[in-house]
Amino acid sequence: MGKDPQNRWLAGFKKSDLKAWQAYFRSPPPTNSFETNSFPVAPQPQSPADDILLALSKYDSAIEEIRQASQLPYSRFPLTYSIVNPAEIPLPHLNALRSCALALNLRALAELQNGRSDKALADVKLSLRLADSIRTEPFVISHLVRIAMVNLTLQPVYEGLAEHKWSEVQLVELDSELAKLDFFPEYGTAVRGDMGCQEGIIDYLRRYPEQFPSLSADGNFIKTSLSARIIWHSIPSGWFYQNQLHCARAMVEFYLPAADLNRGIFSPTAIHHADTAIAAECKRLNPYNILERLLLPALGNAAKKFAQGQNAINMTRLAIALERYRLANGEYPESLDALAPQFVAILPHDVINGQPLHYRHDPPSPVSGAASGQFVLYSVGWNETDDGGEVGLTKNGNADNSTGDWVWRYPAK
Numbered sequence: 001m002g003k004d005p006q007n008r009w010l011a012g013f014k015k016s017d018l019k020a021w022q023a024y025f026r027s028p029p030p031t032n033s034f035e036t037n038s039f040p041v042a043p044q045p046q047s048p049a050d051d052i053l054l055a056l057s058k059y060d061s062a063i064e065e066i067r068q069a070s071q072l073p074y075s076r077f078p079l080t081y082s083i084v085n086p087a088e089i090p091l092p093h094l095n096a097l098r099s100c101a102l103a104l105n106l107r108a109l110a111e112l113q114n115g116r117s118d119k120a121l122a123d124v125k126l127s128l129r130l131a132d133s134i135r136t137e138p139f140v141i142s143h144l145v146r147i148a149m150v151n152l153t154l155q156p157v158y159e160g161l162a163e164h165k166w167s168e169v170q171l172v173e174l175d176s177e178l179a180k181l182d183f184f185p186e187y188g189t190a191v192r193g194d195m196g197c198q199e200g201i202i203d204y205l206r207r208y209p210e211q212f213p214s215l216s217a218d219g220n221f222i223k224t225s226l227s228a229r230i231i232w233h234s235i236p237s238g239w240f241y242q243n244q245l246h247c248a249r250a251m252v253e254f255y256l257p258a259a260d261l262n263r264g265i266f267s268p269t270a271i272h273h274a275d276t277a278i279a280a281e282c283k284r285l286n287p288y289n290i291l292e293r294l295l296l297p298a299l300g301n302a303a304k305k306f307a308q309g310q311n312a313i314n315m316t317r318l319a320i321a322l323e324r325y326r327l328a329n330g331e332y333p334e335s336l337d338a339l340a341p342q343f344v345a346i347l348p349h350d351v352i353n354g355q356p357l358h359y360r361h362d363p364p365s366p367v368s369g370a371a372s373g374q375f376v377l378y379s380v381g382w383n384e385t386d387d388g389g390e391v392g393l394t395k396n397g398n399a400d401n402s403t404g405d406w407v408w409r410y411p412a413k
Helices: 017-027 048-069 093-115 117-132 140-162 167-178 185-205 209-215 228-235 237-260 268-281 292-294 300-327
Strands: 358-362 374-379 391-393 399-404 406-409
Touching: 017 093, 048 093, 048 117, 048 358, 093 117, 093 140, 093 185, 093 391, 117 140, 117 167, 140 185, 140 300, 167 268, 167 300, 185 209, 185 237, 185 292, 185 300, 268 292, 300 374, 300 399, 300 406, 399 406
Parallel strands: none
Antiparallel strands: 358 374, 374 406, 391 399
């Protein structure tokens, strides 16, 4: 986010630097690089938006092909779930999808700058459709990539709201698309899917124990001077079953309950308790936790990303409702209560405590007479403490989403 206090206005979003992208597309690659800049470039610099759109035009035909394919509502990627070792199920589409979302949302930002909000809206919707294409995949990594794609997609929505570039009709359409997103049931799908994947990996190792050393990143604590085949084939099957039990119990008892689907909240306290319990259980290596130590993912951090993703959706929908209110009344309301039910059917809540999101309206300037004013919208964040709308910062001045509030604020004009 940078150390300038003016850049500390949002934990998650900041205004995109289109000039930096323009420079990237116009600059040749380093002389010691094998890469080539194959993007179309105008002989002389144009506006940043025009240069970006020209560069990205190389993908126009591919994007239109994807747009047509996106009309197939039940299409899925052909993952090979029958692979003997579930750890080897290839997921090459995840990186490709994220790259596509990045291109679409950079294009949407440039289209907004050029006054083509209709094209920007179409690209935002397509990016959301791509994110939806992996919604049913039973892997935590797939859902984390999906959340990252949604966050990318919210960037042009945010900037269009900050600069009042969306029309009433477009805002209604955006809200309709975002209302479809609910990461709470998908958190359960992801955790249960990973639990099944872990059981499959452990069963694979029970049958092919000589593959055991390959699971360790460095292998130091499971290497031995004797033949791996002899050692691992001597392991009793009961040890594998105990490891299956330990992994499954951690998921069922600790991590799944951290998301309350009925109330629509994530509990940072429960996640912290879960992480602490797992760390204590795995502190000393023994035959019953060796695979728990290797396979149990960093679900605490994953749960925080799910919470942040849903919170971003909730705040974006409220920001859309606030902009619709401003278009109708000339300024933002004094309270969020004024938004329902005309501009949003039900007010989205804070995903951390289930309470209303905090809102503070900065009235229009009495000097300039400007009618737009500003507002601050925020969640209490992962520390579960109301910090008055202040973003947590690292020592380097970047946003720290583990401290401070999760804040929606537009940059100062």
